Amino acid sequence: MTASFRRLLALTSVLVLTTFTIYLYTTPEHFSNLSNNLYSFSTFYTPPPAPSNRPLDLDFFSKSYVISLPHRTDRRKDIDRLMDGLRISNWVYHDATYYNTSLIPHLLHNVQAQRIEEDHTFHSVVNLPFAWPADIDSSPSSIESNSNSLALAGAELWPSQPTPAVSLPNTSLVCAEENFRLTKFSDELPQWRYLTPQRVATFHSHLTAIRRVVDDNARAGVDLTREEGKTQEHIALILEDDVDMEVDIKERLGFCWSNEANHPPVENPYLIPRKNKLHPSFQPRCLHAYALSPAGAVRVLKYLRHEPFAYGRSVDLAFAWLILEKRLKSFTTVPPLVIQRKITKTDITVFGGSIWKEQLHEGVLGTTQSGDEV
Structure with missing residues (x-):
């Protein structure tokens, strides 16, 4: 990775290589063995030595995390083959959250407790009082100076607290919009507007993966704060478990369901790769591949765990x-470097689905175009 690109990452919270949705599956035999721990970690995979003609390791990522149901x-x-093909060695599986554990209704009750003032008597759309914490933009003040760690706070503490004494509505909860805008439930709303247990489980899978990035960085002695003009190393890559990547991803440097070329590309010959361009992100959808700087991981975690915001969409x-x-x-790379393979059906949606819009030139796992309907 060029020095100029490293300097860009020093100013960046998130690099979107593409964007993704976690697909959640379960079976009765696995469900019976689940625990209610905040998160569960798995072991490293050690790939066999790769031939010298294989692509070089993606050394601009210090560690990769693959979110996957056990x-x-x-x-x-397939992920083992993918990591072997790209010679990525420092990576782990991060066990995703099953949607039918007792944790998920508990989180939904906490979400409903944040919405206790919701009243659609006069308006179908209401904006509840909302404010970000005053210190959320000041990462040094929230880092424990002695341990260089970020203490659990906000919605991260919900799993260890009693279930709020509120009733869930008879209808599905509706996903919040903007900061805290809520629309009255209607059967005519598109299914992606419903706050389902699957979506809450997906949120939890991401939040705990990002927490793991923060904790791993802290244990490694990585500075979790960002100093102006100082390059941040130790970039973490988070992936979903049904992705494929371009064979020559290192030479190329996505996005989904949005126009990530809305903003002009970064006009710097050292930052624009030969085949893909780097754009300031606009509204990237999905999250199946993204990178976080150490300070960016802290920042994202603090936003996602803010109680009026957490798990609500x-x-x-x-x-x-x-x-x-x-x-x-x-920043987002266009065209995408990583896409979902779309070879199995997801149960994160209630019904229907869509055709994946993006494709790869040549994926490590052989993917060259979008997959089946999901």
Whole structure:
């Protein structure tokens, strides 16, 4: 990675290589063995030595995290092949959250407790009182000076607290928009507007993966704060478990369901790769591949765990809103470097689905075009 690109990452919270949605599956035998721990970690995979003609390791990422449900051994076999093909060695699986654990209704009760003032008597759309914490933009004040760590706070503490004494509505909860705008439930709303257990589980999977990035950086002695003009190393890559990447991803340097070329590309010959361009992010959808600087991971975590904001919408839309509001500094590569393979059906949606819009030139796993309907 060029020195100029490293300097750019020093100013960046999020680098969107593409964007993704986590697909959640479960089986009764796996469900019976689940725990209610805040997060569960798995072991490293050590790939065999690769031939010298293989692509070089993606050394601009210090560590990669693959969010995956433990029982999806079929997907994990493909991820093993993907990491082997790209010679990525420092990576781990991060166990995703099952939507049918007792944790998810608990989180939904906490979300409803934040909405206790919601009243649609006179208006179908209401904006509840909302404010970001005063110190959310000041990362040094929230880092424990002695341990260089970020203490658990906000919605991260919900799993260890009693369930709020509020009733869930008979209808589905509706995803919040903007900061805290709520629309009255209607059967005519598109399914992606419903706050389902699957979407809450996806949010939890991402939040705990980002927490893991922060904790791993802290344990490694990485500075979690950003000093103006100082380059941040130790960039973390977070992936979903059904992705494929361009074979020559290192030479190229995505996005989904949005025009990420809305903003002009970064006009710097040292930053624009030969085949892909780097654009300031506009409203990237999905989250199946993204990179976080150490300070960026802290910043994202603090936003996602803010109680009136946490778990109240799809996690990819939470990212999109924070980027649109310029609370996160993010850049997107166009065209995408990583896409979902779309070879299996997801149960994150209630019904229907869509054809994936993007494609790869030549994926490591053989993907060259969009997948089946999901």
